[in-house]
Each structure stands twice: as C-alpha cells, then as structure tokens.
C-alpha cells in the first residue's frame with residue numbers, strides 16, 4: 001500500500017441515535033438538516049432518466065449558480081459534496097508532500113483528504129476562544145505550503161473569523177498559495193462583522209470558496225457541493241472531477257433547492273431561533289459557550305466527554321464526541337433541542353463548571 005496511507009485517520013461519522021423503548025430518539029451528531037425534503041425538491045427528481053449518464057459538467061447547476069452570484073459558469077466546479085470538491089482542489093494544487101495548513105480542531109476530513117492525496121496536513125491550534133489563530137497560520141507557512149483551509153465557521157467549535165482579521169490575514173499570504181474558505185454553514189452566519197466571502201473572492205486572486213447543499217439546503221444524502229474559484233483554478237478543479245460523480249438526481253435536487261431557496265431559508269430562520277434558544281438556556285445554566293455561527297453548539301467537556309455522550313444516549317440523543325475534549329450538538333428538531341437543554345442543566349448541576 002502507498003506509504004502516505006499509513007497516517008490516514010479513520011473518519012468518525014456521527015452515529016444514529018440508539019432506539020429507546022417509548023422515547024423518540026434524535027440524531028444530533030452530524031449537523032444535518034432536521035426537516036424532510038421540500039415536496040418541490042422531490043417532484044423535480046428525474047428518476048425516469050437513470051439509465052442515462054449524468055451531465056459530466058453539471059452545466060445546468062453551474063449556470064444557475066453563475067446567475068445567482070453574478071459570475072460566469074466557468075467560475076464554478078461541482079463535486080460529490082463539498083468534501084468531494086475539496087479533494088479535487090487538493091489534487092489540483094498539491095504535489096506529493098506539499099503542505100496544507102488548517103486549524104485544529106477543525107473539520108476532521110481535512111487531514112484525511114490531505115493524506116489520501118499524498119499531501120502533508122499541518123494543523124495549527126485554535127485560540128482560547130475557539131477561533132482560528134490566523135497569526136500562527138501565517139507563521140506556519142513554509143516553502144512547501146500550497147493550500148490553506150479556513151473553516152468558516154469552524155466545525156466543531158462554531159466560531160467564524162471577523163472580516164478585519166481575515167483581510168489582515170489574506171494580505172500576508174503569498175499570492176501563489178490558494179486559500180480555501182470552507183463555508184458549509186454560511187447560511188447560518190448572523191454576525192454582521194463576519195466577512196462576505198464573495199467580496200474577498202473579488203479582492204484576492206488566490207481565494208476560493210467551498211459551498212455545500214448538505215446543511216442549510218438539506219441534501220446531505222445526495223452528495224453535491226461546489227467551489228467558487230477564479231477561472232484557472234476552477235478549470236483545474238474540474239479536471240480532477242470524478243467522472244459522472246454528481247448524479248442527475250443530485251443535480252435536479254440542487255437546482256430545485258436553489259429555485260425554492262426562500263422556503264428553505266424560512267427553515268434556516270427557525271433553526272437560528274432555536275440556536276438562540278439553546279445558547280441562551282445553556283449560558284443561563286452557567287455553561288461558557290463559544291460564539292456559534294453554525295447549526296450546532298460546541299461544549300468543552302475535558303474529562304467528561306464520554307460521560308456526557310453516554311448521558312445523552314440515555315435520553316435518546318446521539319451527540320458527537322471529540323476524544324475527551326468536548327461534544328458538538330446539532331440544532332435539530334425543537335423537541336431534540338429541548339431535551340438537550342434539560343440534559344445540559346442536569347449535567348451542569350451535577351458536575352459544575354468545566
């Protein structure tokens with residue numbers, strides 16, 4: 001086997017909730033959208049065409065995205081989820097043993113995608129407030145750095161870099177290094193001090209943006225995401241496309257979701273109200289939370305992570321533990337959120353401050 005695979009960590013996916021007799025269980029471990037698909041999305045799926053290959057270039061979807069963002073079709077590259085597109089970006093930019101800088105903790109697909117493609121992942125610790133340490137990231141740039149990933153907002157801590165910080169950072173990154181702003185949760189950002197990434201994209205020739213249909217748009221099971229990139233990079237990303245990776249059904253669903261975006265954003269607005277309800281309840285219980293700009297909250301639970309995860313399972317909630325550092329809990333169905341608030345209260349009363 002290839003040497004670089006030896007260090008590839010296994011992806012630990014969020015688990016479904018275990019069934020409990022007489023209690024409805026909720027999976028709040030994978031940041032999925034709790035709503036079932038819109039009828040308009042289901043109606044748009046062309047199942048009668050599944051004997052045909054999909055359009056290799058996803059031109060219908062890319063045309064629609066170009067209109068939405070006032071860019072051209074060739075600024076877009078699609079893939080099997082934004083993780084699939086990230087893999088294409090790594091393949092398009094990194095030679096063997098080139099370095100990819102990213103924060104840590106951050107999205108656990110980053111070190112995997114780096115290693116699988118023969119690149120070297122260089123993790124840079126978050127600051128105490130769970131935000132990216134952009135100064136340390138600049139300091140970590142080496143002659144081998146090809147790619148920098150900014151997880152905006154960061155999964156699993158929920159914190160997003162402010163506009164000023166990001167501009168100051170981008171001003172210091174050499175122009176030959178590609179900076180990818182991974183915005184899987186961009187629709188959940190409410191803090192107006194956070195940068196509009198499209199504006200940064202227009203200002204910096206080395207910035208690309210990753211977007212997903214998996215979270216706000218509720219299509220995690222269909223696997224479709226995209227990059228917004230300058231023309232040369234976008235073309236290189238498309239060259240690395242897994243042939244026919246995005247199915248016609250996935251493309252149909254993404255197009256329908258964009259067309260009915262207003263309906264989906266009503267759902268997002270409700271999830272944001274729920275995020276506020278959960279955050280305020282936990283804060284008043286005494287928890288010190290980071291400022292989540294995503295559809296989840298992060299609780300640091302040093303030494304108590306497994307215990308909390310177990311306690312959650314006992315009330316029918318599957319949460320996402322990270323070693324013994326803490327847990328990430330998705331804002332899900334209202335009832336799941338209420339149950340989480342109750343659990344957090346009991347846990348805090350019993351074990352106190354962390």
Ligand SMILES: *Cc1c(COP(=O)(O)O)cnc(C)c1O
Pocket residue numbers: 031080081082083084107151155182184211212213214215220223224225
């Ligand atoms: C969920 C997530 C993705 C999206 O993945 P898809 O492949 O589009 O489902 C990308 N980046 C981060 C940080 C995520 O949390």
